[in-house]
Every structure is written in C-alpha cells, then in structure tokens.
Amino acid sequence: DEDAALLARGDAEYDDDEDELIPPVLAIIGRPNVGKSTLVNRILGRREAVVEDVPGVTRDRVSYQAEWNGRDFTVVDTGGWEHDAKGLHARVAEQAEIAADVADVILFVVDARVGATATDEAVVKMLRKKKKPVLLVANKIDDFNQESEAATLWGLGFGQPWPVSALHGRGAADLLDEAVSKMPEHSAYGGLIPRGGPRRIALIGRPNVGKSSLLNKLAGSNRVVVDNTAGTTRDPVDELVELGGRVWRFVDTAGIRRRQHMAHGSDYYASLRTQSALDKAEVAVVLLAVDEVLSEQDVRILQMTIDSGRALVIAFNKWDLLEEERRRYLEREIDTDLSHVEWAPTVNISAKTGWHKDKLVPALDRALESWDKRISTGKLNTFLGELVAAHPHPLRGGKQPRILFGTQVSSRPPRFVLFTTGFLDPGYRRFITRRLRETFGFDGTPIEVSMRVRE
Ligand code: GDP
Ligand code: GDP
Numbered sequence: 345d346e347d348a349a350l351l352a353r354g355d356a357e358y359d360d361d362e363d364e365l366i367p368p369v370l371a372i373i374g375r376p377n378v379g380k381s382t383l384v385n386r387i388l389g390r391r392e393a394v395v396e397d398v399p400g401v402t403r404d405r406v407s408y409q410a411e412w413n414g415r416d417f418t419v420v421d422t423g424g425w426e427h428d429a430k431g432l433h434a435r436v437a438e439q440a441e442i443a444a445d446v447a448d449v450i451l452f453v454v455d456a457r458v459g460a461t462a463t464d465e466a467v468v469k470m471l472r473k474k475k476k477p478v479l480l481v482a483n484k485i486d487d488f489n490q491e492s493e494a495a496t497l498w499g500l501g502f503g504q505p506w507p508v509s510a511l512h513g514r515g516a517a518d519l520l521d522e523a524v525s526k527m528p529e530h531s532a533y534g535g536l537i538p539r540g541g542p543r544r545i546a547l548i549g550r551p552n553v554g555k556s557s558l559l560n561k562l563a564g565s566n567r568v569v570v571d572n573t574a575g576t577t578r579d580p581v582d583e584l585v586e587l588g589g590r591v592w593r594f595v596d597t598a599g600i601r602r603r604q605h606m607a608h609g610s611d612y613y614a615s616l617r618t619q620s621a622l623d624k625a626e627v628a629v630v631l632l633a634v635d636e637v638l639s640e641q642d643v644r645i646l647q648m649t650i651d652s653g654r655a656l657v658i659a660f661n662k663w664d665l666l667e668e669e670r671r672r673y674l675e676r677e678i679d680t681d682l683s684h685v686e687w688a689p690t691v692n693i694s695a696k697t698g699w700h701k702d703k704l705v706p707a708l709d710r711a712l713e714s715w716d717k718r719i720s721t722g723k724l725n726t727f728l729g730e731l732v733a734a735h736p737h738p739l740r741g742g743k744q745p746r747i748l749f750g751t752q753v754s755s756r757p758p759r760f761v762l763f764t765t766g767f768l769d770p771g772y773r774r775f776i777t778r779r780l781r782e783t784f785g786f787d788g789t790p791i792e793v794s795m796r797v798r799e
Contacts, residue, residue: 368418369420370420371444371449373444373467375463375467378458379511383453383481383508448526449476449477451481452479453481454483455483455484456483460500479502479506480502480506482506486511486514487514494506543592543627543708544592544624544627546594546595546627547600547628547631548622548649549645550641554661558631558693559600582594582597595625596620596624614641615644618648618649619648622648626715627711628649628657629658630657633661634660634666634671634692635665638677646682653756655714656688657707657708658682658685659692660693662695663694663700664694664696664699687788688788689710710787711789714786719752724752728747745764747762749763759794760780760793762776762796763795764798767797776793
C-alpha cells in the first residue's frame with residue numbers, strides 16, 4: 345500500500361551511500377566556436393548543452409555526468425567567454441587552465457577548417473605544462489575529403505589529430521574510445537569538483553548589503569570561470585569560484601553585477617532576482633548589513649529563502665562598521681527577529697576588507713551537509729519511541745493521538761512524515777521538530793514534518 349511504498353522509497357535511498365571516489369574528469373578545451381558544445385552534446389547523447397549559431401552562446405551548466413563503454417565520467421565544458429580588456433587569448437588560456445587543472449584527460453578542440461590560430465598556440469603552451477593526456481580534436485571534418493585538413497594540425501605537437509565531426513558524429517566514437525582508455529579508474533584531480541557538480545550558491549540580500557562586494561572579494565583572489573556570451577553585452581550568469589580547495593558555483597551573478605546600472609534600491613527587481621537565484625541554488629547566503637537596523641525587506645528575504653527549501657547561511661556583513669552601541673542592539677534583534685532561524689549558521693564578515701571570508705566555506709559545508717542528510721527509518725523510529733515515551737502527546741478530550749511510526753521521505757531539504765492516530769497539536773509538532781534538530785543536527789537547513797492521520 346501507499347505507506348509501505350513510502351517506507352520502501354525512504355530506505356532504498358539509504359543504499360546508495362556516498363562514494364568518496366569521484367569518476368574521472370574529461371575537460372573540453374578550445375577557442376569559442378570550434379564546436380565544444382556540439383561535442384559535449386555528442387558525448388552526452390542528448391541535446392543538453394545549448395548550441396546556437398552565435399559564437400560562445402551562454403551555457404547554463406559547465407559539468408555533466410556522462411557514460412561511454414560502461415565507464416562513468418564527468419565532462420567539464422569550459423563554456424563561453426567574453427572579449428574584454430584582457431584580450432581573448434588571455435581569457436581563453438585562463439579558463440582553459442582551470443579546466444585543465446581539474447581534468448584527468450583533456451580534449452583540445454580545434455576548428456580544422458580554420459586551422460591553428462595564435463589563440464590555439466597559447467592554449468598549447470599552457471597544456472604542455474600540465475603534463476596530462478591531451479587528445480587533439482580536429483573538428484568540423486564532416487566528410488572524408490576534408491580529412492587532409494586535419495593533418496596540418498600535427499604541428500601543434502600533440503601527435504595524431506583525431507578527425508571528428510561533432511555535428512554529425514563522424515569519428516566521435518573512436519575519439520571517445522581513446523579518451524576513455526586513457527582515464528584512470530577514479531579522478532586524480534577532480535576532488536576540486538564535487539560529485540554531482542559544483543555546489544550552487546546564491547548570494548541574497550536587499551540592495552547595498554554588500555553582495556557584489558562579497559562576490560568580488562571571493563572571486564577576486566581566486567580564479568573564476570564565467571559562463572558568458574562572447575562579443576555581446578550580456579552579463580555573466582553563473583561564476584565558478586575556487587574556495588577552500590573546491591569549485592563552487594555562484595548562480596545568477598548577472599543580477600548582482602548588473603544592479604549597479606539599475607534603478608537604485610528597487611524592491612521589485614531585488615525580489616525578482618532573489619527568487620530566480622533561489623530557484624537555481626542549493627544553498628543561500630543571506631547578507632544582512634550590521635550598520636543598519638534589520639529591515640522588513642531583510643526579514644522578507646529571509647522568509648523567501650526558508651520557503652524555498654534551500655540551505656541557509658546568514659552573513660552579518662559590514663562588521664567593520666559595527667559600533668558598540670549598535671552591537672548591543674543587534675544582539676537583541678537577533679534574539680527577537682531572527683529567533684525563527686536560530687538553526688542557520690552565521691558568519692560575521694566584512695566584504696569590503698575580506699575579513700573572515702574564510703569562515704564562509706565551513707558554514708556552507710555545514711548547511712549543505714544538513715540539507716543532504718538522511719536519517720534511516722530505524723534510527724528515526726528509535727528516536728520517536730524514546731521521545732514519545734518521555735513526553736507523550738497531551739490528552740485532548742479524553743483522547744491521545746499516537747505516533748505509529750515515521751519516515752524521512754526526502755532530503756534537500758529533509759522532509760519527514762509521521763503516521764499518527766489523530767491530529768498532533770501544532771505545539772507538539774514544533775516540539776518534535778526541535779528535538780529532531782537537536783538529536784540529528786540539522787544546522788542550516790529548513791526541515792518539514794508532516795502527518796498522515798490513520799484511523
Ligand atoms: P563552442 O563555442 O566551441 O562551444 O562551439 P559550438 O558547439 O557552439 O559550435 C559553434 C558552431 O559550429 C555551431 O554553429 C555548430 O553548429 C558548428 N559546428 C560544431 N561542430 C561542427 C562540425 O563538426 N561540423 C560543422 N560543419 N559545424 C560544426
Ligand atoms: P549589493 O547591492 O548588495 O551588491 O551591495 P554592494 O556590494 O554594491 O555594496 C554597497 C555599498 O556598501 C558599497 O559602497 C560597498 O563598498 C559597501 N560595502 C559592502 N560591504 C562592505 C563592508 O563589509 N564594509 C563596509 N564598510 N562597506 C561595505
């Protein structure tokens with residue numbers, strides 16, 4: 345029946361225990377418009393990476409789980425990039441280098457119809473230093489007659505070029521056979537990229553709390569990949585930032601960076617951006633500016649985050665501006681206005697000076713660990729049994745609703761269902777929720793406890 349199905353589903357998901365070993369990483373590197381996205385689609389066997397007839401069109405994702413010949417691996421696409429002051433060469437080389445650093449095997453894609461360009465040469469130089477297996481892909485060889493064009497690429501020094509048509513699939517199977525044969529069983533470098541891709545963070549907060557300053561501070565001292573549209577004025581969408589030895593994905597950064605040009609302090613746009621960022625994120629860092637009184641808008645933004653079911657870290661920003669008197673008031677504010685999110689890890693930071701920015705990663709880790717957490721049905725019912733024995737539900741009109749059993753039906757965020765013989769008082773439900781948090785440690789994640797009443 346339905347209950348049994350719920351239980352079975354709960355327990356089935358405990359079986360796939362986190363595997364510490366990460367599948368090998370295949371990085372696709374090359375200039376804009378050489379066909380990297382098309383090749384990624386070919387590898388994935390589906391049209392997931394967006395390809396348009398626009399050079400380096402914006403892509404939403406940069407890493408994908410793939411499989412070939414029964415081998416699992418992660419594909420990292422270096423995405424598009426913008427022409428900026430640094431110049432295209434530097435930009436391509438810099439982004440390619442990040443991908444190369446995390447890769448076990450590299451596909452270096454060149455447009456065989458164009459031949460090797462100066463930018464390609466710059467990438468070659470960088471790749472040579474990495475001393476990793478590189479397969480040179482001579483792309484856009486759509487038929488046999490064009491194969492001679494691939495031959496000119498021998499000169500790049502990566503041995504035999506692989507003639508491929510990413511668009512039509514020609515040569516792709518041979519290329520992948522070779523790539524997979526060069527892969528180690530597990531990633532040697534991919535520890536930088538967590539299984540399932542970089543964790544997705546949203547920086548949230550009302551205008552002027554310091555989102556853009558924090559993003560710049562975090563990204564500034566670390567290398568960043570920007571998913572972007574080449575040669576257009578489109579802003580970066582997501583940015584990959586290396587923090588604490590891992591790559592994280594900051595979502596929807598366009599909104600943060602673009603705000604400078606927008607109507608000052610527009611509540612409407614701020615809340616649109618907040619929702620859009622939350623939709624794409626796994627964890628939100630809500631920034632509050634400690635030099636100002638907690639506002640209604642701050643409280644609303646916090647509530648949106650909780651309602652979104654995302655993991656939550658609260659950053660008290662502008663700590664450098666905090667004066668003694670205000671500090672005492674802030675403590676009162678936290679007690680009164682933020683008591684409903686006392687479970688969220690907090691960090692005191694200064695986005696402007698970078699003070700305490702290293703405290704962010706441990707807080708994010710804690711919140712995400714809670715968000716991902718699963719409590720087995722056995723453990724949960726032991727807990728419920730002891731709890732109910734010590735603190736039974738109060739009598740209501742001579743009746744006492746009993747909890748028959750409970751199960752965690754999902755994670756991200758954790759959701760629990762309790763099967764009961766009657767409705768539980770809201771107060772009692774809150775009590776159970778609080779005890780669940782205390783016992784199992786759900787710092788940084790909202791949790792939901794619902795009931796199924798059975799006669
Ligand atoms: P990226 O910027 O390197 O990711 O390049 P895309 O995958 O977006 O491809 C750029 C353009 O080249 C698109 O118009 C593709 O359709 C085209 N293209 C990609 N691979 C091939 C190919 O093997 N043959 C031909 N004729 N066109 C291709
Ligand atoms: P956003 O609208 O949330 O992106 O906020 P910004 O990052 O643009 O910051 C708004 C203003 O606050 C700017 O003038 C920043 O220089 C300033 N600011 C941001 N963080 C700090 C901080 O930690 N300390 C101080 N003193 N000023 C800050």
